[in-house]
Amino acid sequence: MSAKRSFGRFFTENAVVIIFLLITVLAVKPSGLSLTYIIQEMLTRLGRNSFLVLALLLPIYAGMGLNFGMTLGAMAGQIGLIFAINWNIMGVPGIAFAALIGTPISIFMGWVCGVVLNKAKGREMVTGYILAYFINGIYQFVVLYLMGSIIPIRSPAILLSRGYGIRNTLNLDGVRQSLDNLLMLKGGPFSLPLATYLVIGVLCLFVIWFKKTKLGQDMRAVGHNMAVADMAGIPVDRTRIIAIIISTVLASYGQIIFLQNMGNVATYNAHDQTSFFAVAAILVGGASVKKATIPNVFIGVVLLHLLFVVSPRAGQNLFDSAMIGEFFRQFIGYGVIALSLVLYAWRSRKEALRAREGLRGLAVGATGVAGVAKAPAGGGAGGKAT
Amino acid sequence: MHNVRQLVADFGWPRIIIFIFLVLLFVGAPIVRVRIDSSLADVLNRFGQNGLFVLAMVPMVQSGCGLNFGLSIGIIAGLLGATLSVQLGLHGFLGFFGALLFSIPFAVLFGWLYGKLLNKVKGEEMTIAMYVGFAGVMFMCIMWIILPYTNPTMIWGYAGKGLRTTITVEGYWLRILNDFLAVRIGEFFVFPTGLLLFVALLCSLLWVFMKTKTGTAMTAVGSNPDYARAAGISIDRMRTISVIISTMLGAAGILVYEQSFGFIQLYTAPLAMPLSAVAAILIGGASVNKASMVNVMVGAFLFQGLLTMTPSVINSALQTDMSEVLRIIISNGMILYALTRKLKVAT
Numbered sequence A: 001m002s003a004k005r006s007f008g009r010f011f012t013e014n015a016v017v018i019i020f021l022l023i024t025v026l027a028v029k030p031s032g033l034s035l036t037y038i039i040q041e042m043l044t045r046l047g048r049n050s051f052l053v054l055a056l057l058l059p060i061y062a063g064m065g066l067n068f069g070m071t072l073g074a075m076a077g078q079i080g081l082i083f084a085i086n087w088n089i090m091g092v093p094g095i096a097f098a099a100l101i102g103t104p105i106s107i108f109m110g111w112v113c114g115v116v117l118n119k120a121k122g123r124e125m126v127t128g129y130i131l132a133y134f135i136n137g138i139y140q141f142v143v144l145y146l147m148g149s150i151i152p153i154r155s156p157a158i159l160l161s162r163g164y165g166i167r168n169t170l171n172l173d174g175v176r177q178s179l180d181n182l183l184m185l186k187g188g189p190f191s192l193p194l195a196t197y198l199v200i201g202v203l204c205l206f207v208i209w210f211k212k213t214k215l216g217q218d219m220r221a222v223g224h225n226m227a228v229a230d231m232a233g234i235p236v237d238r239t240r241i242i243a244i245i246i247s248t249v250l251a252s253y254g255q256i257i258f259l260q261n262m263g264n265v266a267t268y269n270a271h272d273q274t275s276f277f278a279v280a281a282i283l284v285g286g287a288s289v290k291k292a293t294i295p296n297v298f299i300g301v302v303l304l305h306l307l308f309v310v311s312p313r314a315g316q317n318l319f320d321s322a323m324i325g326e327f328f329r330q331f332i333g334y335g336v337i338a339l340s341l342v343l344y345a346w347r348s349r350k351e352a353l354r355a356r357e358g359l360r361g362l363a364v365g366a367t368g369v370a371g372v373a374k375a376p377a378g379g380g381a382g383g384k385a386t
Numbered sequence B: 001m002h003n004v005r006q007l008v009a010d011f012g013w014p015r016i017i018i019f020i021f022l023v024l025l026f027v028g029a030p031i032v033r034v035r036i037d038s039s040l041a042d043v044l045n046r047f048g049q050n051g052l053f054v055l056a057m058v059p060m061v062q063s064g065c066g067l068n069f070g071l072s073i074g075i076i077a078g079l080l081g082a083t084l085s086v087q088l089g090l091h092g093f094l095g096f097f098g099a100l101l102f103s104i105p106f107a108v109l110f111g112w113l114y115g116k117l118l119n120k121v122k123g124e125e126m127t128i129a130m131y132v133g134f135a136g137v138m139f140m141c142i143m144w145i146i147l148p149y150t151n152p153t154m155i156w157g158y159a160g161k162g163l164r165t166t167i168t169v170e171g172y173w174l175r176i177l178n179d180f181l182a183v184r185i186g187e188f189f190v191f192p193t194g195l196l197l198f199v200a201l202l203c204s205l206l207w208v209f210m211k212t213k214t215g216t217a218m219t220a221v222g223s224n225p226d227y228a229r230a231a232g233i234s235i236d237r238m239r240t241i242s243v244i245i246s247t248m249l250g251a252a253g254i255l256v257y258e259q260s261f262g263f264i265q266l267y268t269a270p271l272a273m274p275l276s277a278v279a280a281i282l283i284g285g286a287s288v289n290k291a292s293m294v295n296v297m298v299g300a301f302l303f304q305g306l307l308t309m310t311p312s313v314i315n316s317a318l319q320t321d322m323s324e325v326l327r328i329i330i331s332n333g334m335i336l337y338a339l340t341r342k343l344k345v346a347t
Helices: A002-031 A037-056 A057-062 A071-085 A091-118 A124-146 A176-181 A193-213 A214-224 A224-233 A236-261 A274-284 A293-321 A322-371 A376-385 B001-013 B013-028 B036-055 B057-062 B072-087 B092-120 B125-146 B191-211 B213-223 B226-228 B235-261 B269-283 B293-319 B321-341
Strands: A170-171 A184-187 A190-193 A264-266 B166-168 B183-185 B190-192 B261-265
Touching: A002 A274, A002 A293, A002 A322, A037 A190, A037 A193, A037 A236, A037 A274, A057 A193, A057 A214, A057 A236, A071 A091, A071 A170, A071 A236, A071 A274, A091 A124, A091 A176, A091 A236, A091 A264, A124 B001, A124 B125, A124 B321, A170 B166, A170 B183, A176 A184, A176 A190, A176 A236, A190 A193, A190 A376, A193 A214, A193 A236, A193 A293, A214 A224, A214 A236, A224 A236, A236 A264, A236 A274, A274 A293, A274 A322, A293 A322, A322 B092, A322 B125, B013 B269, B013 B293, B013 B321, B036 B057, B036 B190, B036 B191, B036 B235, B036 B269, B036 B293, B057 B191, B057 B235, B057 B269, B057 B293, B072 B092, B072 B125, B072 B235, B072 B261, B072 B269, B092 B125, B092 B235, B125 B269, B191 B213, B191 B235, B191 B293, B213 B226, B213 B235, B226 B235, B235 B261, B269 B293, B269 B321, B293 B321
Parallel strands: none
Antiparallel strands: A170 A264, A184 A190, B166 B261, B183 B190
């Protein structure tokens, strides 16, 4: 009985990971891809995506759920890259320059996001999601209409032929994979972008260190219970805003790392799915809305991208249609997010119910004890029955 | 003075600004040589096209399920009905109402499942609804390829299977409601009587329903769940009913949209549709937990008015196409405004 229950518990707690693992393992064989190819893809994609997913951690600690507003940071990073190309700054300095431009913009964006989310406590996720759409409109306005007309752009090559507005696709030749190639480790058929991994490692250390600082502890307290944290004298709103600002700045760096690996930017769409991929990854890795660890990030990136690599080929081979694989991976991505949100909401409701029943049991027990002092066992039984 | 201020506070500044903006667009239209009568006809047309989506928001808001970000579930049911009707080669009114008839069982089934799910996640409905909607649309993308449709107007010519991305309803039930009793005034203005009648019919049906015992119980569940429970109302049942109605209205909504627009849009097309409906009802003055028929009418008219007038007027004035950007900013700004407002009941 108890073994069965603990298995059931293990399953519900890890349902997302287990289901995902099953689907992916089943899809590897029909894809017909070689193991070497898959491993190399994973090494590349870990470098490309991990930083972005790590950016989600702090808001989860602060109890703000999955930060769909990270897209704001991604847009800031893209603006940084546009200026790096504009002034033709090449290589690693170009990336550093993009990050330098992106930082103040993403700090401001993060502040805006934090203030807005503080006004929507309890529905941060849907608000963050809509905020990302809203800022996307402003981003398009700035990049499509203001750049080249009001904001000076030196390089005519990146402007639309009408004279203002940035082209739909930007070539990042100058900075393409410059961070990855800085320290490329080659062993056998594999190559590992060590510099990128080092940057990701430093970020992990930062997160671990940050959790131990006063601010990090405050963040966890706020995430645990805002009212209690407030009574303990922690400035709740301020702490939440800081969590979002750090997340947004990290997202802007993450997007720059992502794009330097890709080698080009779809100026108006590159950020559309940033939060979708990052959120799906961390959830696939076993995180929930309230709890996430660094291992969740890496497990998630590997699992999600494993599926992304194999599913189009598997779709092609199984159903004779690559489109099916493409739709399937999007279905799985959205489905995973929905499933883990449902499981989390369902579980926390059950826990709240159990806690309330516990209280009721106590209350009945107490009245039982007070009312019929001779029969405390009856009170206890009454408590259990409810 | 106090009354005016109270009125403004009730109506909300964003709504007033949008209203003034729309009036300015109509005033400015003749200056940039945009015809008022044809614009007005467009606005009416699009109002009817999208009205039911906006109406579909009402039951769920009233029962406390929040804004239906998962309206795409209903849209999918409608698409199934539409494709079935075309597959069977039904024409005219028979085609349109056949599609409606086919889509209702799907809508009830999907709505029932979707409602059950939302009952398990009270308090988190909106985020989850959004992702359930996305996942449903993506699942149907696979289905549109696999399902064994055979009508040559619907499937890809070269592959011989899989539905096209857009399917024309010309020759089946194109503008069947729009042209019913349509009144033509002058060269550019057509009043789409049938379309507006159909929308008005469903609006009044819902209005009557909300006044019945079940409808009142539903509103009670939304405004005060504890009171409703004490009065012996099954909260979960009321919520499920509201979701089913919303899903059915979504299905009817996409059919009305298609017959007016002329095409059945499959695959990823339904992804963005719920957001504009959400934005419209919020522009109309609804909040996350309260919505009325007036909100639907005002919202659909203002939102569609903006969408119609900004491209034509702003583009003629500035010689550039800023409509898409404006649409993104205004509609999402509106949703954001509603989400961040303190609930009056709570404070």
